[in-house]
Amino acid sequence: METTVKQIRDCINELKDEIVEFTSRMISIPTVNPPGKNYGEIVRLFSEKLSRMGIDWQEIHVPKERLGELAPKGEDLPRSSIVGHWGEGEKEVHLHGHYDVVPAASAEQFHPRVSNGRLYGRGAADMKGGLAVILFTLQTLMKCETKLNGTLSFSFTPDEETGGTAGLKYLLDEGHINRNIMGVLDPEPSGGDIINGSRGALSFDVVFKGRPSHVMLQHLGVNAFEKMIEVADAFKVLRQEIEGRRTAYRTKPPEANRSTLLLGGLSGGGTNFNIVPDRAFFTVDRRFNPEEKIEDVKKELEERLSFFRQEGIEIETHVFQEGSASYTNEDEPLCQILSQVVGSVKGRKPEFFLCPGLLETRFFVETGIPAVIFGPGLLEEAHGPNEFVSIDDIFDCIEIFALTALELLGR
Numbered sequence: 001m002e003t004t005v006k007q008i009r010d011c012i013n014e015l016k017d018e019i020v021e022f023t024s025r026m027i028s029i030p031t032v033n034p035p036g037k038n039y040g041e042i043v044r045l046f047s048e049k050l051s052r053m054g055i056d057w058q059e060i061h062v063p064k065e066r067l068g069e070l071a072p073k074g075e076d077l078p079r080s081s082i083v084g085h086w087g088e089g090e091k092e093v094h095l096h097g098h099y100d101v102v103p104a105a106s107a108e109q110f111h112p113r114v115s116n117g118r119l120y121g122r123g124a125a126d127m128k129g130g131l132a133v134i135l136f137t138l139q140t141l142m143k144c145e146t147k148l149n150g151t152l153s154f155s156f157t158p159d160e161e162t163g164g165t166a167g168l169k170y171l172l173d174e175g176h177i178n179r180n181i182m183g184v185l186d187p188e189p190s191g192g193d194i195i196n197g198s199r200g201a202l203s204f205d206v207v208f209k210g211r212p213s214h215v216m217l218q219h220l221g222v223n224a225f226e227k228m229i230e231v232a233d234a235f236k237v238l239r240q241e242i243e244g245r246r247t248a249y250r251t252k253p254p255e256a257n258r259s260t261l262l263l264g265g266l267s268g269g270g271t272n273f274n275i276v277p278d279r280a281f282f283t284v285d286r287r288f289n290p291e292e293k294i295e296d297v298k299k300e301l302e303e304r305l306s307f308f309r310q311e312g313i314e315i316e317t318h319v320f321q322e323g324s325a326s327y328t329n330e331d332e333p334l335c336q337i338l339s340q341v342v343g344s345v346k347g348r349k350p351e352f353f354l355c356p357g358l359l360e361t362r363f364f365v366e367t368g369i370p371a372v373i374f375g376p377g378l379l380e381e382a383h384g385p386n387e388f389v390s391i392d393d394i395f396d397c398i399e400i401f402a403l404t405a406l407e408l409l410g411r
């Protein structure tokens with residue numbers, strides 16, 4: 001017999017208390033990253049839950065000797081992910097989420113509390129509410145004794161907040177996630193709409209060297225600051241050119257559709273007002289739209305720098321963040337079905353939009369797998385001091401994920 005919408009709703013109704021309780025337990029484990037605290041404890045919570053549910057799962061550890069390279073801010077703390085699946089068959093839909101959270105504004109944020117239908121705490125929206133959606137979508141479908149004509153797989157990973165190299169990227173690189181997935185649903189907070197693309201980023205610092213000298217003997221020094229402003233000026237001209245490029249994709253807000261170059265988010269140097277500065281630096285944060293390739297972005301910046309190097313200016317650069325822009329077409333079955341289901345559950349058709357920040361879905365898209373974000377909570381609340389998630393949004397999202405999986409994997 002086919003599972004019906006009513007059956008799914010009834011199953012979710014019976015699980016409501018457990019869903020809130022489990023989400024609260026996740027929030028109360030401070031999986032703060034950096035550096036990546038208490039990861040072992042939350043992985044234990046997942047593994048106990050999955051085993052109780054009777055689901056196949058596996059824990060994948062990052063080898064000790066690779067921790068320094070894959071998690072440079074991780075203070076050598078252990079890192080592991082959980083992968084698993086339910087159902088059989090070639091067609092596969094994947095549910096993905098990360099379990100690390102950004103540092104809290106106060107320790108209070110790790111004492112979750114419910115008020116006015118909202119669950120408050122660090123990670124409520126980003127994204128322990130989303131992880132509850134994944135786990136309870138599986139539990140709901142199992143409870144309804146749903147027969148899927150395919151596999152529903154999932155992954156819970158660390159380190160999204162610091163780039164995901166030791167988390168999702170490691171799983172994909174090491175072959176722990178199937179490459180033939182039809183699509184990925186990632187329940188990061190999306191405010192009721194669907195995020196089907198994200199901007200790329202290339203962030204680095206530019207360092208200039210000079211020779212120190214006391215102001216009285218300034219002629220013996222080489223002023224690193226003066227070299228820096230020459231180069232920064234050229235980058236400012238480039239910024240104006242870059243800002244002329246706008247994406248054709250929908251952004252929220254619409255004014256965020258420009259390609260950007262942020263100069264001097266951090267800058268500094270020198271040792272004192274009366275000493276010729278022997279060092280100066282500024283940061284460059286380049287955010288680019290899916291129409292631009294990361295190789296071209298690099299080349300454009302590199303050309304400016306090499307011009308000044310040829311002029312004899314010594315320049316060093318250090319990249320600390322790098323990721324391509326990505327986009328999943330709205331015509332993909334994943335997008336179409338999700339959008340229909342959201343419309344029927346919420347009574348309002350969602351919009352598709354491009355997220356101005358870097359998202360983990362890019363790792364899937366880079367390997368050719370369509371991936372979108374739809375999850376409970378608001379993007380703008382995600383890292384804030386009063387982070388919360390609407391409890392009803394979690395329930396609705398479970399219904400949406402269960403129905404989308406049913407549609408994609410043929411009832």
Ligand SMILES: [Zn+2]
Pocket residue numbers: 098126127160188
């Ligand atoms: Zn997140």
